[in-house]
Amino acid sequence: MGFLRLVIKTLRLATMRLGIGWMFALVTFNFNRVAIADLGAIAVIVTSxxxxxHFISFFQVYWGRFADRYPIFGYRRTPYIFISGVGASLIFLFLPYIAVGLGSRDLVATVEAFLLMAVFGVFMAMNGSASNSLVAEVTTPKERGGVVAVIWAAIIISGIVSAGVSRVIMPEYSHEAMRQLYNLTPIIAVVTILLGAVGMERRITKEEHAALLAAQPQESVSPLGTFRVARQLMGTNTHVRAFFFFVLLAIMGIFLQDAILEPFGAQVFGKTQAETAAYQQAWGAGALLGMFSIGVISSIFPISKKFIASLGGLGIAAALATIAFSSITYQPGLVYPALLVMGVGIGFFNVGALSMMMEMTIEGQTGLYMGIWGMAQGLGNGFANVFSGGLVTAMIGTGLFSPTLGYSLIFGFEAIVMVVAIGILRNVSVQEFKGLTKQDIGTVLAMDTAS
Incomplete structure (x- = not known):
């Protein structure tokens, strides 16, 4: 019965994230391809x-701390997951029109686009913090590797499914087909959150919540106060600071390719929309293989989460170097095998790094720490998108380099970033973090109260 309950819990936590995976996939593999390659929008504007x-993800720290302190009807995670998931999904009703405006380089449409994505970012920050905190609170350290593997497998599967659905509904770009595809998003978000999240969280009583708050010094929960606490924690605890920058750089190392992979296929190898959509499926299949295999292995054998993350990161770097080589030598046959290897590396990395993230928290402050790690993820994604678009525009858009050489340099740079991130991870210890944090958190929050 215990095993069956674990399976059901894992599947429900995974279902809860399916709508988020659908949304991220549409934005990163479809919207960018349509806007840049099909409608002629400026690459750096689209990727920015x-x-x-992702840059708005610094709100994860605020929302995490806010939810820790202000439950809704006794629930600190579920209401925030529902509100944020539904709110974010409604943005997709407007994106087909935004893509047309960006393609025509209309200033009003560009401003509207950035405002919409800012709102989307606030909702995603709330969702990321609440979802990760819920997973951390309803799983044990022994369960966590397998649970994280299944959750991220579900996210990637939803991305693969969205790629498949887009290939059916929109094999070639048309505004009507894009609207039909994007209008599915609110339905998917509502259904998956209801099936996955409702009833998962245990309702806490007022007395239990008061006891959790009493265990920590009282502090303001304003955005500025929250960010000050996060900054001070990174300043006083070397493991918090090192892990933050590891996550930031590693996410950059993974996702710098995300916004330019499909345009790369179109501009270097002349691939169609349907063909470049298969890129998402290739590395997604590898990620599934990697997560399932390492999830099973880590649940049986006591493998260090740091070792798993490091191994995955090095695999990603090797795959990116191969893609860079395929571009400069014009060998499209190398891309799919490299994407498969990259996916396996991402699978390993996700299980190792996310399990470490959930272990690097303390009771009563789970939302705060998951918010800090989520902020690092978001900033890494944000910098990846801005740098990728900026590099494409500066190197290729200006005619400085040919697409084959320009993309080769970009993917090579991405591989170096990942190697640097793994080097930083060597200095992080979960055990030392636990020992330091219980003292540091009281000191930092007391400083916040006095200021």
Whole structure:
């Protein structure tokens, strides 16, 4: 019975994230391809737009701390997951029109696009913090590797499904087909959140919540106060600071390719929309293989989460170097095998790094710490999008380099970033973090109260 309950819990937590995976996939593999390659929008504007909602992720720290302190009807996670998921999904009703405006380089449409993505970013920050905190609170350390593997497998599957659905509904770009595809998003978000999240969280009583708050010094929960606490924690605890920058750089190392992979296929190898959509499926299949295999292995054998993350990161770097080589030598046959290897590396990395993230929290402050790690993820994604678009525009858009050489340099740079991130991870210890944090958190929050 215990195993069956774990399976049901895992599947429900995974279902809860399906709508988010659908949304991220549409933005990163479809919207950017349509806007840049089909409608002629300026690459750096589109990738900066996609990256903007990641920069808003600094709100994860605020929402995490806010939810820790202000439950809704006794629930600290579920209401925030529902509100944020539904709110974010409604943005997709407007994106087909935004893509047309960006393609015509209309200033009003560009401003509207950035405003919409800012709102999307606030909702995603709330959702990321609440979802990760819920997973951390309803799983044990022993369960976590397998649960994280299944959740991220579900996210990637939803991305693969969205790629397949887009290939059916929109094999070639048309405004009507894009609207039909994007209008599915609110339905998918509502259904998956209801099936996955409702009833998962245990309702806490007022007395239990008061006891949790009493265990920590009282502090303001304003955005500025929250960000000050996060900054001070990174300043006083070397493991918090090192892990933050590891997550930031590693996410950059993974996702710098995300917004430019499909345009790369179109501009270097002349691939169609349907063909470049298969890129998402290739690395997604590898990620599924990697997560399932390492999830099973880590649940049986006591493998270090740091080792798993490091191994995955090095695999990603090797795959990116191969893609860079395929571009400069014009060998399209190398891209799919490299994407498969990259996916396996991402699978390993997700299980190792996300399990470490959930272990690097303390009771009563789960939302705060998951918010800090989520902010690092978001900033990494944001910088990845801005840098990728900026590099494409500066190197290729200006005619400085040919697409084959320009993309080769970009993917090579991405591989180096990932190697640097793994180097930083060597200095992080979950055990030392636990020992330091219980003392540091009281000191930092006391400083916040006095200020």
């Amino acid at each position: 737009l996609i990256g903007m909602h």
